Amino acid sequence: MNKPLLVFDMDGVLVDVTESYRESIARTVERFTGVRISRESIQDYKNQGGWNDDWELSHHIISQNGVQVPFDQVKDYFQEIFLGNGSDGLILREQWVAKPDVLERLNERFRFALFTGRPKEDAQLTLDRFAGALKFHPIVGMHEVENHKPHPEGLLRIVTDHSGGTAFYVGDTVDDARCARQARVPFIGIAAPSNPRYIDLVFLFQEEGAYAIVDDINYLEEVFTE
Ligand SMILES: [Mg+2]
Missing domain, CATH: 1.10.40 (Ribonucleotide Reductase Protein R1; domain 1)
Structure with missing residues (x-):
């Protein structure tokens, strides 16, 4: 059986970009x-x-x-x-959000992919710096799609390649949520309580039918606790 797939957005999800x-x-x-x-x-x-x-x-x-x-x-x-x-x-x-071993543990249960609005090279620079042995495949960036988020093109391509197994998209903006909704992929919203428009963002995610909303990716394991 295919492991389920976790597709990550990068900025505001894997990486804190407040100061970058x-x-x-x-x-x-x-x-x-x-x-x-x-x-x-x-x-x-x-x-x-x-x-x-x-x-x-x-x-x-x-x-x-x-x-x-x-x-x-x-x-x-x-x-x-x-x-x-x-x-x-x-x-x-920019700062890597995941605490030690959090992603490594998740990676035992899920495959990882990346769908970001960054150019792929810029995303790769950051993964090289922080991601250690973790593999994200595929990486779909700005130049790998014709239509950018909230268009679901990139996400659809990733989940189709995953041959229909279970997938989730983890993002931090309403465009990510809309992208997931159009692709019919359950969306996990990242809303940091430190976000200057935290409550607005939580409501927007709820309106888009988010599967779950968490403060940051260190809480993802709790979403998948049976
Ligand atoms: Mg983002």
Whole structure:
């Protein structure tokens, strides 16, 4: 029998990106507009849905502040501060969420896959840093799909390859929940109580019919306790 499959989103799920991606959005917006945007405001955009791509979101917020800049200029600046020169990028501030052995124990019962809005190479950098011997297969990133989340293309491909066995999608945004719903894959929502819009997010997950909602992935085992 096929082991059931746990498909993970990366940012906000496997990795805490508060000081990496979210800070990169804030700094990029500030660079072009002079305005420092709050974390609450960034979360409000995420809760609206449709802003899974942080380059597009940064570009959108800059436009909303009345500044017109070509998208590529925004993306280039974002990547410059996010990746840095290899030793000073904000990517280095991201933190692996799982405590020792939590994922290793889950991995005895589940196969793991990754479906992220990141470019696959950026996702791989993070796995190389933190994931040890854990295998995520397949890894579907930004360039492996035509249609991005909340479109279910990437998730459908992963579960179809899993030949119809049981699968779950673990994500932290309403776009992840909508993606799972359209793919008819049970959704496990990650809502951190430290999230500046925690209650809103919990309600959004409930509206999308979440199978379970937990504070972070260290509580996933409890979801699957019989
Ligand atoms: Mg995410």
